[in-house]
Amino acid sequence: MHRSIATVSMSGTLRQKIEAIAAAGFDGIELFEPDFVHFSGSALALQRMASDHGLRIDLYQPFRDLEGMPTAHFRRSLARAEHKFALMKELGCPTLLVCSNTSPLSTGEPERAAAQLYEIAERAARYDIRIGYEALAWGRHVRRYRDAWKRVALANHSHLGLILDSFHTLSLQDDPTDIATLPGDKIFFLQMADAPQLQMDVLQWARHYRNFPGQGQLDCEYFFEQVLKSGYEGPLSLEIFNDQFRETPNRRTATDAMRSLLWLESRVRSRLETSGDHDRLWRQTATQAWLFKPPAVPVLNGVAFVEFAVDTAHAATLGTLLASLGFHLAGQHRSKDVQLYAQGDIRLVVNAEPDSFASQRFERQGGPGMCAIGLGTPLPDQAAARASALLSAAADTPRRPDELHIPAIVSPGGMRIHFVPTGAGTPGFEAADFDVATPSSGAATLSRSPRPGPLLKSLDHIALALPPDQLDSWVLFSRAVLGLEPGDSQELADPYGLVQSSSVCNDTRSVRMVMNVSSSRRTGVAHAVNASGGSGGLHHLAFACDDIFAAVAQLRASGTQFVPISPNYYEDLLARSDLDPALVGKMHSLGILFDQTPLGAFFHIYTPRFADRFFFEVVQRVGGYDGYGALNGAARLASEAQAADAASRDAVAR
Numbered sequence: 001m002h003r004s005i006a007t008v009s010m011s012g013t014l015r016q017k018i019e020a021i022a023a024a025g026f027d028g029i030e031l032f033e034p035d036f037v038h039f040s041g042s043a044l045a046l047q048r049m050a051s052d053h054g055l056r057i058d059l060y061q062p063f064r065d066l067e068g069m070p071t072a073h074f075r076r077s078l079a080r081a082e083h084k085f086a087l088m089k090e091l092g093c094p095t096l097l098v099c100s101n102t103s104p105l106s107t108g109e110p111e112r113a114a115a116q117l118y119e120i121a122e123r124a125a126r127y128d129i130r131i132g133y134e135a136l137a138w139g140r141h142v143r144r145y146r147d148a149w150k151r152v153a154l155a156n157h158s159h160l161g162l163i164l165d166s167f168h169t170l171s172l173q174d175d176p177t178d179i180a181t182l183p184g185d186k187i188f189f190l191q192m193a194d195a196p197q198l199q200m201d202v203l204q205w206a207r208h209y210r211n212f213p214g215q216g217q218l219d220c221e222y223f224f225e226q227v228l229k230s231g232y233e234g235p236l237s238l239e240i241f242n243d244q245f246r247e248t249p250n251r252r253t254a255t256d257a258m259r260s261l262l263w264l265e266s267r268v269r270s271r272l273e274t275s276g277d278h279d280r281l282w283r284q285t286a287t288q289a290w291l292f293k294p295p296a297v298p299v300l301n302g303v304a305f306v307e308f309a310v311d312t313a314h315a316a317t318l319g320t321l322l323a324s325l326g327f328h329l330a331g332q333h334r335s336k337d338v339q340l341y342a343q344g345d346i347r348l349v350v351n352a353e354p355d356s357f358a359s360q361r362f363e364r365q366g367g368p369g370m371c372a373i374g375l376g377t378p379l380p381d382q383a384a385a386r387a388s389a390l391l392s393a394a395a396d397t398p399r400r401p402d403e404l405h406i407p408a409i410v411s412p413g414g415m416r417i418h419f420v421p422t423g424a425g426t427p428g429f430e431a432a433d434f435d436v437a438t439p440s441s442g443a444a445t446l447s448r449s450p451r452p453g454p455l456l457k458s459l460d461h462i463a464l465a466l467p468p469d470q471l472d473s474w475v476l477f478s479r480a481v482l483g484l485e486p487g488d489s490q491e492l493a494d495p496y497g498l499v500q501s502s503s504v505c506n507d508t509r510s511v512r513m514v515m516n517v518s519s520s521r522r523t524g525v526a527h528a529v530n531a532s533g534g535s536g537g538l539h540h541l542a543f544a545c546d547d548i549f550a551a552v553a554q555l556r557a558s559g560t561q562f563v564p565i566s567p568n569y570y571e572d573l574l575a576r577s578d579l580d581p582a583l584v585g586k587m588h589s590l591g592i593l594f595d596q597t598p599l600g601a602f603f604h605i606y607t608p609r610f611a612d613r614f615f616f617e618v619v620q621r622v623g624g625y626d627g628y629g630a631l632n633g634a635a636r637l638a639s640e641a642q643a644a645d646a647a648s649r650d651a652v653a654r
């Protein structure tokens, strides 16, 4: 596949954009006209700069308000076009994008538009340049690809074809199915963009909120599949107008861009393979050879461990907190200052080893935080190979011969993800790396009292606090590299601003992640991001249990603190639900929060923040509840804010 990206999709000067695009392995660019108009060099210099970086200038765009115009206006546009054609020859650019007219002066008769498109194609042909006509979703008369195609077909000129842009079709909820019936060689260029589903003016939506395929909610796969079925063999390009991307360092954007295309190709490739269409396309166009095929999506069977980066002091205080939550010290690393805490299936690694990756993260974050996640999978090397194919850097560390081989990769923001071997006959990572203690051996003395069984059974979810410009990166990374799928997404109110909470999980729900972002600088999420040195980090860890009432009663009895919840919350809960008042009374006395959906119910409770950073949550899922109680986050945030406020008033009064 020839992979391309519009220069409008990235931040930086044109030279910086080209460098970043080339470094990510693209074959070409769409030159966005303002980028050239403001470029300090000549067309020839730009052509050389692009080719020195191994990039072709595939498209010059956009050319506006051409078709359906009164004759005098059209003549002026032709003169403007002649100028652009000469320029494009110097740029070595073969195709001009003409977008559908938005001018109130334009008229809608297809014949007039076709005649004018024919005429510009005739002029372009003298330069051996092709005209691609694109329907803008907010065009005055032409908004859909069928209407654009009608005019292209009527004009019937060898140098006139269609440009398709997934955003314009999918934003209007138009059906892409008929694209498959178009002649593929009359589609001159393909632009792909995804976007979150928003209820807003389509022009604003298009100019500010597009994102890369896999980051939004449009069905880009189906769209691309239809284009390939037409027999299209041209470039696969990204054209993303996004306010966030305009400020994000462009190397990161370019890597995300390439990851998005590779993932899109692989998804559509397997769709074509399963639908049986691939044989026909293979014979016609060898499309299969172009569509990227990474190693298979990893089967994930849970979070094998979460690793904290701490110093010696925090290793002790975190250990005490974990012990108060029912964890026992289950092992000491054979060669490093690293402890393993366990409860049920949960394994928490507390790493205070100097001169290690953990200590670097600790320094960078200026305090304790999460530095790694271990994901269990039967085929760790294959998972790591997929990650590498999809542009994640490997992070393998030197190990002693007796340490287990656990491949690791770098996630957005720098945290590591390890792929931990699981399955019959594979040693657990702890047996290989740790001198393992059992709860009944001496190491269990940390646990305050012997308990019949674990209070907390498994890790329910990992919640991250991310800077706003990392959410899209994380969503794409989770989907493409880890094979997770987007789930529940919510907006919740912090007393100091809004927080947007998105989630991803695997099909068995053994791996769940929540990603919180806030554009306010004063929310708890923003605080966590700042505390992590701006790169994002752990927001909280949630542990699942089978009986939250029993667990919380026991934990409270042994002195564990939880965030207090207002009595008004429980009165409101009684008023808005048909829950048994006795149950609500129990929740009230223990401080347990509640959420429900038609699928099931959710009980949960939060601890205060540890070292002013992350916190823990205890949850119980009932039935098929698949969310995260996000709206109750507001109860926690209000409670924390009021406690802080009260503390500062006390301090003043004293």
Ligand SMILES: O=C(O)c1ccc(O)c(O)c1
Pocket (backbone or CB within 6 Å): 061, 062, 097, 099, 134, 136, 165, 191, 206, 207, 239
């Ligand atoms: O927003 C625009 O004007 C615009 C221009 C060119 C495109 O290809 C497009 O999709 C949108």
Ligand SMILES: [Mg+2]
Pocket (backbone or CB within 6 Å): 134, 165, 191, 239
């Ligand atoms: Mg477009």
